[in-house]
Structure formats: structure tokens, C-alpha cells
Amino acid sequence: MAVWLISASVVAGELEIESDVVEATLDNGLTVLVLEDRRAPVVANMVWYRVGSADEHSGITGISHMLEHMMFRGSEKYEPGEFSRIVARLGGRENAFTGxxxxxxxxxxxxxxxxxxxxxxxxxxxxxxLQEDEFRPELRVVQEERRLRVEDQPNSLLREQLMATAFFNHPYGQPVIGWMTDIEAYTLEDLQDWYDRYYHPSNVVVVVVGDVDADEVIAAAEKHFGAIPSGNVPEAKPRRETPQAGERRITVQAPAQVPFLMMGWKTPVLNTLDSHEDAYALLVAAGILDSGEASRFARELVRGQELASATSARYSPFARLDDLFMVAAVPTSDTDVETLEQALLDEIDRLAEEPVDDRELERVQARVIASEVFERDSVRAQAFQLGMLETVGVGWRENDRFLERVREVTAEDVQRVVREYLVPERRTVGILDPQPMDDEEAPAPGPYGAPDLDGGYPEGDH
Incomplete structure (x- = not known):
């Protein structure tokens, strides 16, 4: 077993952030990350498996999410639901997520x-x-989950179909929850095969953050996980996306109160770039467009021209594979979708043509940094960030480089990446064409809807 203690200190304005992460690798390949935070007698314990919808193939899409549900339906030692009952009896909270x-x-x-x-x-x-009498009821739960969170949510439906249009043979084009036809065809053997393939220590990151002693955590991990065989995780096939030869467009007709517009540009991420500059410049570009009331979309399109009632711009550098830079908006009642689309593109063109002034750039950088700093008040948020970075392959140490790299972004960097990546031949446009609704009180769509913005799937109760 190998153990490393890493200390880092980053200054953001007058606020200093210190993180002392202890990393250990057990002989069976399991990675343990521990961060002591003794501000409250609370601990976040997380187990991350390096498997999600990007590992699935046609016919079993959503199987990772289905297995997540079944992990609460019993093991050799615990009866179905007993895991959750024990956590509740101890005064804790627990859940799961699939991305x-x-x-x-x-x-x-x-x-x-x-x-x-x-x-x-x-x-x-x-x-x-994995038992048939537990599998069938849970399968119906997942089917209903898809109906409620995707098929009955017009903005979620649009996002799902936009992703499938943007990506032809790249795995991010398939939904995390899976296509309904695949869900309906799952078998217990499918789940057992997925569990046997991927649920091995060599494919796992355990993260513990809170009021703990790092040496005790590592010793406990060795005690409880150390005897589990390492396992052989299959090597992923390279599913490289077919080059896009021009703008793609899709219209989704669904019952809704108002239209909805979404655009996505294929962009690289930290894992697919030789250096970090472009990824962080794209992150800052998204912040310039939409990061609060002072951002350009809010100032120019919502309050200024009153073309949009809601806007959003989103990019994350933290993914295993190339992803999308996303923009979304809801037009006002007096605005047609075509006018709103052109206004959004005009703001992006302005970002490419005119350098951002120092004051605006510093404001956006400060907002991005502040959001990161405030998240570190939660043991769960700290654990999530460490686990996510390590699992997607960026490495948890990027957590301590984040603030410095955001502050290094220049106006020229922003111009360069907008000119290079936010171009028509990389763009996919999705439009929700609202159809008459049976239920007049159904909620109007807002940007992105139920699925979370990094393409994952929201936590659910088990």
C-alpha cells in the first residue's frame, strides 16, 4: 500500500484556502482520499465507481443507473432497504448518483x-x-423516473435529443437514464454482468472528508476493502466522434407553455487538451455570458432588450471526453425564437471580436472563484469535488490548481477560444416547439431542466 500526503495553499483575494489531502492506494488498486476537516463532528463518506453511461452500448443504455438503484435492494448481509434504514437510525443521510x-x-x-x-x-x-422479486418493482420505478423527469419535462426532452443530435458515435450522445426501449428490455443477467465487470476495487475511489484521522481512515479502508480481489476492468474502446461537417438543427414538438432554445458547441476538456489554458478560458467565457445579474445575457437580453425571460451558459472542463459548451434561453412572450437565437449569437460574436475589459474579466473571475471557495464549507461538496476529479481522470490535485488557473485567464485567451470553438460548424441548435397542453398548470420550462448541467442524473430516493 502506498500513501502520499499532499499539502497545497492557494490565495484568492484575501481568502486563503488550504487543503491537506492524504492519498493511499491499496494493493488491490483501490484509491483512498482523505481530507480532515474538524469544524463539525460530521463526515462525508463516498464510494465512486469509474463507470457510467459513457461505458454503455446500444441495447443497455442506462444500465449503470439501474444498477445504482439495485445496490439498495439487498446483499448477503443486508436485507432490501436495510442499508438505508441503518444509516437513518444512526442519524445520517445517504443517497447515490449516476453520471x-x-x-x-x-x-x-x-x-x-x-x-x-x-x-x-x-x-x-x-x-x-440481485434478485428477480426486487428487480421487477425497481425496474418499474426507473421507468416512471424516466417518464417524470424526461418525457414529461419538455426542456429535459429537448436537451436529451440535442445531445443525441450533436454526438453521432460519441457516448455522451446517449442519456444517462437510458432510452425507454432499453430500460424495458433489461434482464437480471444484464445487471449481474455490469456489476461483475465494473464493481471492483481497482475501479474505485473512496473519499472521506470531515472529522476523522487520516491514518485511521486508511487503516479502516485496508481492513474492509483490502481483501476484495482487484478485478479486471475491461479496456474501453476508443469511440471517437465523427467530425461535424456543419451546423445541425433539431426541433422537438412537445406539450409546453413556452418555446425553449438550446445551443451546444463541441469543445475539448482538460482530459483531451495538451494544456489547461483553453479549458479555463472557455469556463471564464461562459461566466462572462451568464453568471449573475451583471453578466452579458442578463444585462443585454433579459433586462436590456427584454428578449429573454431566462438565460443560461454552461461549460465544465471536468469530463472524461470532449463535451459541449451550452447556451439556453426562454424567449419573452413578445419575442420569436429566431430573434432570440440571433441575439445570443450576436453576444458570442461580440465576445470573439472585442476584448473583454479588465474590470469585467476580474469580476467574472472573482465570481467563479467565490463560488468555488464557498462550496468548500460543506464536507459533502469537498468530497464530491475530490471524487469527481479523480474519477474522471483529471486528478484531485486539479482542485488546488483551479483558483490560480481561473485567475490566469486573459482577455486574449477568451477571444481565442471563442473564435476557435464557438463556430457554426461545431454548433447544434435545438428548439422546443410548444404544443397544446392538457394540464394548463404544468410548469413552464427553465434552462436545462431536470438533468444536471454536467450531463449526470440527479440523486433520487431509494
């Missing part, structure tokens, strides 16, 4: 009980019991 690049399970619990939940996670990593 394109990972599946995660977590508990937030008092510092007297973190080893109990760690041991429970180790048990279901090795001894999950």
Missing part, C-alpha cells in the same frame, strides 16, 4: 459512525444480491 463517467454512493454521518458505513459499502461492493 456519464461515474456512479457514486455517499453518506453524511456523525463522526462516531463513519467506519460503519464504510464497512457496509465494502460488503455490497462484493456481495450484492
Amino acid at each position: 456519464r463517467d461515474y456512479t457514486g454512493y455517499h453518506q453524511v454521518i456523525g463522526s462516531d459512525h463513519w467506519e460503519t458505513v464504510m464497512a457496509m459499502e465494502a460488503e455490497r461492493m462484493r456481495h450484492l444480491k
Whole structure:
């Protein structure tokens, strides 16, 4: 077993952030990350598996999410639902999530009980019991989840179909929850195969943040996970996207109150770039367009020209594969979608043609940095950030480089990446064409809807 202690200090304005992460690798390949935070007697325990919808193939899309549900339906030691009942009895909270690049399970619990939940996670990593009488009811739950969160949500439906249009043979083009025809055809054997392929220590990152002693956590991880065989995770096939030869457009007709517009440009991420500059410049560009009331979309399109009632711009450098720079907007009642689309593109063109002034750039950088700093007040948020970075392959150390790299972005960097990446031949446009609704009280869509913005799938109760 190898252990490393890494200390880092980053200054953001007058606020200094210190992180002391202890990393250990067990002999079976399992990675352990520990961050001591003794401000409250609370601990976040997370187990991350390096498998998500990007690992799936046609016919079993959504199987990672289905297996996430089944992880709560019993193991050799625990009856169905008992895992959750024990966590609740100990005063903790627990849940799970599935994304394109990972599946995660977590508990937030008092510092007297973190080893109990760690041991429970180790048990279901090795001894999950997949039973037909538990599988069938849970399958119906997932089908209903898809209906409620995607098919009955017009903005979510638009996003799903835009992703499928933007990506032909890239795995991010398939939904995390899966296509309904695939969900309906799952078998218990499909789930067992997925569990046997990917739920191995060599494919896992365990993250513990909070009121703990790092040496004790690593010793406990060795005790509970160390005897589990490493396992052989299959090597992923290179699913490189077919080059895009021009703008793609899609119209989705669905019952809705108002139209909705979404655009996405194919962009690289930290994992697919030789250096970090372009990724962080794209992140700042998204902030310039939409990061609060002073950002350009809000100032020019919402309050100024009153063309949009809501806007959004989103880019994340943290993914396993190339992704999309996303822009979305809801037109006002007096605005047609074509006018709004052109106004959004005009703002992007202005970003390419005119350098951002120092004051605006510094404001956006400060806002991005502040958001990162405030998140670190939560043990769960700290654990999530460490686990996500490590699991997608960027590495948790990027957490301590983040603030400095945001501050290094220049106006010229922003201009360069907008000119290079936010161009028509990389663009996919999606328009929601609202159809008459049976239920007049159904909510109007807002930017992006139910699926979270990095392409993952929201946590659900089990």
C-alpha cells in the first residue's frame, strides 16, 4: 500500500484556502482520499465507481443507473432497504448518483459512525444480491423516473435529443437514464454482468472528508476493502466522434407553455487538451455570458432588450471526453425564437471580436472563484469535488490548481477560444416547439431542466 500526503495553499483575494489531502492506494488498486476537516463532528463518506453511461452500448443504455438503484435492494448481509434504514437510525443521510463517467454512493454521518458505513459499502461492493422479486418493482420505478423527469419535462426532452443530435458515435450522445426501449428490455443477467465487470476495487475511489484521522481512515479502508480481489476492468474502446461537417438543427414538438432554445458547441476538456489554458478560458467565457445579474445575457437580453425571460451558459472542463459548451434561453412572450437565437449569437460574436475589459474579466473571475471557495464549507461538496476529479481522470490535485488557473485567464485567451470553438460548424441548435397542453398548470420550462448541467442524473430516493 502506498500513501502520499499532499499539502497545497492557494490565495484568492484575501481568502486563503488550504487543503491537506492524504492519498493511499491499496494493493488491490483501490484509491483512498482523505481530507480532515474538524469544524463539525460530521463526515462525508463516498464510494465512486469509474463507470457510467459513457461505458454503455446500444441495447443497455442506462444500465449503470439501474444498477445504482439495485445496490439498495439487498446483499448477503443486508436485507432490501436495510442499508438505508441503518444509516437513518444512526442519524445520517445517504443517497447515490449516476453520471456519464461515474456512479457514486455517499453518506453524511456523525463522526462516531463513519467506519460503519464504510464497512457496509465494502460488503455490497462484493456481495450484492440481485434478485428477480426486487428487480421487477425497481425496474418499474426507473421507468416512471424516466417518464417524470424526461418525457414529461419538455426542456429535459429537448436537451436529451440535442445531445443525441450533436454526438453521432460519441457516448455522451446517449442519456444517462437510458432510452425507454432499453430500460424495458433489461434482464437480471444484464445487471449481474455490469456489476461483475465494473464493481471492483481497482475501479474505485473512496473519499472521506470531515472529522476523522487520516491514518485511521486508511487503516479502516485496508481492513474492509483490502481483501476484495482487484478485478479486471475491461479496456474501453476508443469511440471517437465523427467530425461535424456543419451546423445541425433539431426541433422537438412537445406539450409546453413556452418555446425553449438550446445551443451546444463541441469543445475539448482538460482530459483531451495538451494544456489547461483553453479549458479555463472557455469556463471564464461562459461566466462572462451568464453568471449573475451583471453578466452579458442578463444585462443585454433579459433586462436590456427584454428578449429573454431566462438565460443560461454552461461549460465544465471536468469530463472524461470532449463535451459541449451550452447556451439556453426562454424567449419573452413578445419575442420569436429566431430573434432570440440571433441575439445570443450576436453576444458570442461580440465576445470573439472585442476584448473583454479588465474590470469585467476580474469580476467574472472573482465570481467563479467565490463560488468555488464557498462550496468548500460543506464536507459533502469537498468530497464530491475530490471524487469527481479523480474519477474522471483529471486528478484531485486539479482542485488546488483551479483558483490560480481561473485567475490566469486573459482577455486574449477568451477571444481565442471563442473564435476557435464557438463556430457554426461545431454548433447544434435545438428548439422546443410548444404544443397544446392538457394540464394548463404544468410548469413552464427553465434552462436545462431536470438533468444536471454536467450531463449526470440527479440523486433520487431509494
